[in-house]
Amino acid sequence: MALRMFEFVCDNGHITERLVKDDVREVSCSVCEGLASRIMSAVRCNLEGITGDFPGAYRKWNNVHREASRVANKRRNEHGPSSIDPTGV
Ligand SMILES: [Zn+2]
Numbered sequence: 001m002a003l004r005m006f007e008f009v010c011d012n013g014h015i016t017e018r019l020v021k022d023d024v025r026e027v028s029c030s031v032c033e034g035l036a037s038r039i040m041s042a043v044r045c046n047l048e049g050i051t052g053d054f055p056g057a058y059r060k061w062n063n064v065h066r067e068a069s070r071v072a073n074k075r076r077n078e079h080g081p082s083s084i085d086p087t088g089v
Contacts (some may be wrong), residue, residue, distance in 0.1 A: 008038050010031070016036050026064070038057060
């Protein structure tokens with residue numbers, strides 16, 4: 001079976017690109033080593049639209065992206081611009 005490049009996302013929202021067999025659905029995250037689930041590639045999504053092949057994975061992908069930007073905003077708010085001060089020691 002040929003290897004193909006797929007994207008995987010773990011519960012922490014890390015995106016891992018991995019060359020795997022077509023039937024591999026889960027790998028360990030390259031960042032936190034948690035379980036990462038395969039997500040639909042952007043190319044496939046554009047070509048075929050939402051065909052229902054991986055509805056769960058697509059929903060998860062959406063949720064992860066929303067969650068990631070929400071967390072990023074929260075971090076930005078918590079730390080604020082004043083904490084980014086390399087000279088302030
Ligand atoms: Zn991870």
